[in-house]
Amino acid sequence: MKPDSPLISVIIPAYNHEKFIGEAVESVLRQTIADLELIVIDDGSTDNTGKVVKSYSDRRLSYYHQENQDAYNTINRGLSMVRGKYVAILNSDDVYTRDRFEKIVAYQKKTGAQCVITDVIPISDDGQIFQDPDFGWNRWHSGNRKCYFESGDIYAAFLNGNFMVTTSNLFMTAEAAEKVGKFCSLRYLHDYDYIFRMMLAYPESVHYMADDKLLYYRIHPGNTLGEAAIIGREQDQQLIRKYMAAKVGQQDRLYAETGGQRLIDLGNELHDVRSQLEPAVMPGVRPALKTLIMSLRAWLAKKLPS
Known part of the structure; x- marks a missing residue:
């Protein structure tokens, strides 16, 4: 890492999320750890996503536009541009808690983990938290967490279900990101494939901060059927x-x-x-x-x- 490199590089692959992208960008720029760069790659949006991003003047923010290439290709382009010691990804409709990086970096320095995921908070389009334990997504996620706690084995628990939930939950060392390589071309499950490859590359160094909810995960109406x-x-x-x-x-x-x-x-x-x-x-x-x-x-x- 070069002397002038940031501590953390964040990639936001953005597509037609003018309603949410501002909140996503701000959740990065307002982290309690300020030593970071934010790379936003607009994957051919046809709405005002780009206009919203370009309204921010923070020197840590870089914006790029490309023809639509799908999320995994957009993330891979971002991975080729990062300069930080750590790499994180945030989907353009999700939101970090303000202290996410502070808590994860402290945990990583203590444990030496190559990849860290946390628990998440499910929210609606208008930011309301889905708190009902009988809400379908909450039942699904609770079942996956139960398997993790009962098995005591993170790989076995991921075979049961993707309790990482989303690409937005990935936080890894630049070394690990380089070793695991590019995201695969699965349209819906490139994050699931990636975490398995990460666990195979670093069998003891993928950690789950199960007690820390440090990411707001957006659940859109109609997402689950079709x-x-x-x-x-x-x-x-x-x-x-x-x-x-x-x-x-x-x-x-x-x-x-x-x-x-x-x-x-x-x-x-x-x-x-x-x-x-x-x-x-x-x-x-x-x-x-x-x-x-x-x-x-x-x-x-x-x-x-x-």
């Missing part, structure tokens, strides 16, 4: 198969059993989603789930030690 709900779960199945296989043979049955159960749960979730979106195709889904379970059992029989 084509993305199906494609996302199909990509989820692919990733779990891939990263479960990466651990089987190195560790023990915990990873395969946890990931296998998640595959079964995803089959059920796909059934529920398709029942709402595609009633006419439902007769073929349950048999497909049965086939998935049988295939999984055969795969595990080959992979697991007797």
Whole structure:
């Protein structure tokens, strides 16, 4: 790191978020740690996102515009530009708590972690916190956290579900970001793939600050149902198969059993989603789930030690 380099580099990939981008930018610039640079890359927005960003005159802020290339390519461009000792990513509709970096940097210096994630606070479009424990997202996140606490194993817990929640939750050393490399081309789950690769690169150095809620995560109306709900779960199945296989043979049955159960749960979730979106195709889904379970059992029989 050069002498004039900032402590922290923050990348915001922005797309058509004129309503939220100002709050995101301000949550970076108003951090209690001021030694940072903010790189905003506008991925071909057609609204006033760019105008809002350019209204800030802070010397730490750099703005770039490009033709639309999707989020993972936008993040990868940002990664090629960072200069800091640490690297963070913030989606243009999410918001940091003011002391996020202060708390994470102190934790990182104490533990030597290469990558740190925290707990998050779910909010609506107008900034209201979803506090009801029976709210669907809260139930999902609570279940993932429960698996983390019960298993005591961060890799196994991620096989059960992405409790990192979002790319915005990533905070890593520049060394780790360089070693893990670019984000993959999965449209919906590039963050999920990335955290698995991070855990494989640094098996003992990915840490979860489970008691600290240091990120506001925006949940938009209608986000959870539609084509993305199906494609996302199909990509989820692919990733779990891939990263479960990466651990089987190195560790023990915990990873395969946890990931296998998640595959079964995803089959059920796909059934529920398709029942709402595609009633006419439902007769073929349950048999497909049965086939998935049988295939999984055969795969595990080959992979697991007797």
